[in-house]
Amino acid sequence: MKAIAHDVYGPADLLELRDLDMPSIGDDEVLVEVRAAGVDPGVWILMTGRPMAVRLAVGLRRPRVAVLGRAVAGVVAAVGAGVTRLRPGDEVHGTCESGSFAEFARARQHRLAPKPANLTFEQAAAMPISAVTALQSIRDAGVKPGQRVLITGAAGGVGSFAVQLVRAHGGIVTGVCGTAKVELVRSLGAEDVIDYTQDEIDRGGVRHDVIIDTAGNRPLSLLRRAVTPRGTIALVGGGHAEGWLLGGFQRQMAAPLVSLFGSARVCGVAARERYEDLADLTSLIESGAITPVIDRIYPLADAPDAIRYLAQGHPAGKVVITVQGAANAPAE
Ligand SMILES: NC(=O)c1ccc[n+]([C@@H]2O[C@H](COP(=O)([O-])OP(=O)(O)OC[C@H]3O[C@@H](n4cnc5c(N)ncnc54)[C@H](OP(=O)(O)O)[C@@H]3O)[C@@H](O)[C@H]2O)c1
Known part of the structure; x- marks a missing residue:
């Protein structure tokens, strides 16, 4: 072969x-x-x-x-x-x-x-990989209907599924992406879009109940400024961003410790390969609620x-x- x-x-x-x-x-x-x-x-x-x-x-x-x-x-x-x-x-x-x-x-x-x-x-x-990671991130973060959810990397592999899944779950999405992707992210169901070449994620002092950080390149201090005091930050991305040994995964590994300092919960997402999650996504795919x-x-x-x-x-x-x-x- x-x-x-x-x-x-x-x-x-x-x-x-x-x-x-x-x-x-x-x-x-x-x-x-x-x-x-x-x-x-x-x-x-x-x-x-x-x-x-x-x-x-x-x-x-x-x-x-x-x-x-x-x-x-x-x-x-x-x-x-x-x-x-x-x-x-x-x-x-x-x-x-x-x-x-x-x-x-x-x-x-x-x-x-x-x-x-x-x-x-x-x-x-x-x-x-990507839809299952998005689903597990949303579950790990405990997203509830009606919550305001900020998603970085909203046009990427994980982010494009996350935007649609949060929306299908009844959440209100703010997507973060570069200029060329603004219309795409809006078309996926984001109510608001932040173009990161123009604004930062704490634009206007607005805070979100949950941040799903797939881009993985924002400092935690900035993520904290964009989340509500009792909100949740789910760290997904950054895997090959920095560092020869751990390449950014230290952010996910340190999340339980980091959570002890500050009121917002910080969780590190480590995706599991499970057919059950793919099967759970099937009804959403077949109903047209999400499309790759x-x-x-x-x-x-x-x-x-x-x-x-x-x-x-x-x-x-x-x-x-x-x-x-x-x-x-x-x-x-
Ligand atoms: N924790 C886990 O278990 C797990 C599982 C799967 C993936 N991951 C990690 O999650 C991350 C995302 O994966 P993916 O498959 O979605 O990657 P991808 O398809 O390559 O998407 C990357 C995204 O990053 C955004 N981006 C690039 N430069 C940026 C910048 N300067 N500021 C803000 N956003 C920027 C891009 O947005 P624009 O195009 O709009 O610039 C793009 O949407 C990767 O680091 C991957 O290793 C982790």
Whole structure:
């Protein structure tokens, strides 16, 4: 099968389109014929091995998994003996173990959910990391109907879902984005938009009940000025922003400690890959309450360009890889 792979950590120039063996699956696993794969900042982290702390999980000197990509949408090609929820032919999306920038991928059954019927594979591949992170951020922050919620990075992969989800939950959204994205963020349901090139998030002294910080580049002191005294700040982003060791994740890790100082609650979001959350999103997707925003779709061979584009930090929604014409169907 064709796949985008690397042997060493480094820039996108080191990625290669290779012919690799098909992944073999265990009892609890599923072989997915990949139709589309999501690109998110986590792909850049796995490609570069930065921040360094991530190498404890994915390989100290070199990547343990050669193929890049986690978010996947495709068709079940084969199932292990212990798989009960899925059958060959099922259309699914979720996260995979063996790399989704490939014609086939190995996934655990509990990380795959049925693909929403009204989505293309590309739209479905946009959801497993970004929409689930947005949903979990909103839950972790305890957003309630009627609350005023400020979302930074509102046009990005996580933010574009968060705006729609808060709105669907009955919250009132103020989105923060650059000038070029103001209309997009408004169209997603934000009642108000702050263009960060013109104003700061504490514009006019207005305070919000909840801040969902996906951009991850505002000091905590500024976030505190924009939240109500008993409000909540959910720290989502900043993963590769600063620091060779932790790359900004120290903000999330320190959140419980930081919460002790000051009246606003600060929570660090650490997204969990759970098919239940994807399944929870399905009714909202199928009712049209939320729709993945796709910025660009790249063919598999151009995955390095997709990563380079995302690394610029300004997508309008999601970047997706399309995988067509899987060459070899698996042996029965
Ligand atoms: N905690 C977790 O479990 C978890 C899970 C997933 C992702 N993340 C992290 O969350 C962050 C966002 O992920 P994503 O997928 O949404 O990334 P993304 O799609 O690349 O979006 C990045 C966003 O950052 C905004 N941005 C860039 N420069 C900015 C600036 N100077 N000021 C304000 N906003 C700026 C961009 O807005 P404009 O285009 O409007 O400039 C864009 O909307 C990343 O750091 C990622 O690593 C964390």
